[in-house]
Amino acid sequence: MAQSDTVSRILDTAETLFAEKGFSETSLRTITGKAKVNLAAVNYHFGSKKALIQAVFARYLDPFSVRIDEEMDRLEAEYQGQPIPLDVVLSTFTSAIITMPSPTKNGLSVFMRLLGLAYTQAQGHMRRYLQDQYGPVFFRFTDMVKNASSDLPDVERFWRLHFMLGAAIFSMSSLEALKDIAEQDYGEHTRVRDVIQRLIPFVTAGMSAPLPELAGAQDEVS
Amino acid sequence: MAQSDTVSRILDTAETLFAEKGFSETSLRTITGKAKVNLAAVNYHFGSKKALIQAVFARYLDPFSVRIDEEMDRLEAEYQGQPIPLDVVLSTFTSAIITMPSPTKNGLSVFMRLLGLAYTQAQGHMRRYLQDQYGPVFFRFTDMVKNASSDLPDVERFWRLHFMLGAAIFSMSSLEALKDIAEQDYGEHTRVRDVIQRLIPFVTAGMSAPLPELAGAQDEVS
DNA sequence: TTATGTTTCAAACATTCGTTTGATAGAGAG
DNA sequence: CTCTCTATCAAACGAATGTTTGAAACATAA
Numbered sequence: 001m002a003q004s005d006t007v008s009r010i011l012d013t014a015e016t017l018f019a020e021k022g023f024s025e026t027s028l029r030t031i032t033g034k035a036k037v038n039l040a041a042v043n044y045h046f047g048s049k050k051a052l053i054q055a056v057f058a059r060y061l062d063p064f065s066v067r068i069d070e071e072m073d074r075l076e077a078e079y080q081g082q083p084i085p086l087d088v089v090l091s092t093f094t095s096a097i098i099t100m101p102s103p104t105k106n107g108l109s110v111f112m113r114l115l116g117l118a119y120t121q122a123q124g125h126m127r128r129y130l131q132d133q134y135g136p137v138f139f140r141f142t143d144m145v146k147n148a149s150s151d152l153p154d155v156e157r158f159w160r161l162h163f164m165l166g167a168a169i170f171s172m173s174s175l176e177a178l179k180d181i182a183e184q185d186y187g188e189h190t191r192v193r194d195v196i197q198r199l200i201p202f203v204t205a206g207m208s209a210p211l212p213e214l215a216g217a218q219d220e221v222s
Numbered sequence: 223m224a225q226s227d228t229v230s231r232i233l234d235t236a237e238t239l240f241a242e243k244g245f246s247e248t249s250l251r252t253i254t255g256k257a258k259v260n261l262a263a264v265n266y267h268f269g270s271k272k273a274l275i276q277a278v279f280a281r282y283l284d285p286f287s288v289r290i291d292e293e294m295d296r297l298e299a300e301y302q303g304q305p306i307p308l309d310v311v312l313s314t315f316t317s318a319i320i321t322m323p324s325p326t327k328n329g330l331s332v333f334m335r336l337l338g339l340a341y342t343q344a345q346g347h348m349r350r351y352l353q354d355q356y357g358p359v360f361f362r363f364t365d366m367v368k369n370a371s372s373d374l375p376d377v378e379r380f381w382r383l384h385f386m387l388g389a390a391i392f393s394m395s396s397l398e399a400l401k402d403i404a405e406q407d408y409g410e411h412t413r414v415r416d417v418i419q420r421l422i423p424f425v426t427a428g429m430s431a432p433l434p435e436l437a438g439a440q441d442e443v444s
Numbered sequence: 445t446t447a448t449g450t451t452t453c454a455a456a457c458a459t460t461c462g463t464t465t466g467a468t469a470g471a472g473a474g
Numbered sequence: 475c476t477c478t479c480t481a482t483c484a485a486a487c488g489a490a491t492g493t494t495t496g497a498a499a500c501a502t503a504a
Contacts, residue, residue, distance in 0.1 A: 024246040028491080038453050042493095043493060121342070155408045158403075162393050163393055163424045164389070167385040167428075170384075178381075197435075197436055199381075199385060205431030206389070210427075251460085259482085260481095262483070265463060
């Protein structure tokens, strides 16, 4: 086999451990130990720990971003300039996530957790990498959301878009823990796709909520 | 002055640096260096780095949790068993946040950022500490939300509650960055209270959104 | 077989980390 | 003053980190 399985064993193990403990809290020795490869293998194959982290993301995000791009092409072709409803945009996006073949044996939830970590734990190099690499696709998506909710004032839409992102990323990044609680308390086995399908009505309703009356006064708001 | 200002200089500096870079990424040497106190001062006054982190949270959360408790007392007394509308619960909660006198010169947004970090970066000891210390008040709040949305199925409400938390914590914890973007792109100076007041209609609408149809089938969701 | 390029390995390197130590200075009480 | 308790300080400690090294093992092709 041309590509040694050392590389993929490192990637698989790193991915799992990063999702469990975070990036700084996972040492190369823990990774290589659990993956049963030599410590130096990481630096040999990837160059540095930072590069390994980026490689873990790239394995998911590279195929995912081209997939999303295609879906958006398809959507724009189908609607041919007509306004695309927000829930259609979101459903397309999320079903792309759900139906993506996972590059690893780890499920979707691990990837979701990684995305959440990337956003909150993002230290300089990571944020820059994600932005440079996948920024355009992301902006194309937010533009679609923008057009799908053009009745909102610009500032309001800006904030609601981030409320939406927050609800999604936050619950995805704590997904494993939340799933366990839900299963224990309500005896219901919740799959990732179920959570996502619960998420869509929530954010769709949020996006089309009545506008707030912003109090200009600065005294108490009782 | 009985209490040396070494303690508060450490707390102030640690708080700022934690919010900027996270806990693991902030070393005691960076903190003590910037606070212009001796390195050993942290271990002398707090005992350990973990204890310092908890102290940073306690300075905010101790007064805040008693405040919230009082507000909930007030609310229950006022409604006297009658159902309390969700937006009233949320407004009470958020206005308690807004009107809390900050224990430091740092604004609300630093505290929000810390809360977000605590939730996502929380490893063992931190999560346990927050749960032991402030769990009861938190559960009382979620119980109020539960009663204010009793028409929802339990599982659905569980997830929506966390969508709500996600939207709040996420946007609050990225608030500094988002405020800058909003100001630059839309020329509008947005205050923390404005964001919160935008948030309330969003999550209120989300909580009362129509129920999703959960697809039992596992094929494509087009 | 020999030669060449790639991969693995144990060991060490250079930093950085949180923590501890022991000496020094200061304040307040008797 | 003397004794005692508290706070500060420079210095060091031991452990853990990411990275590098140089030799050994392996594979591939001439």
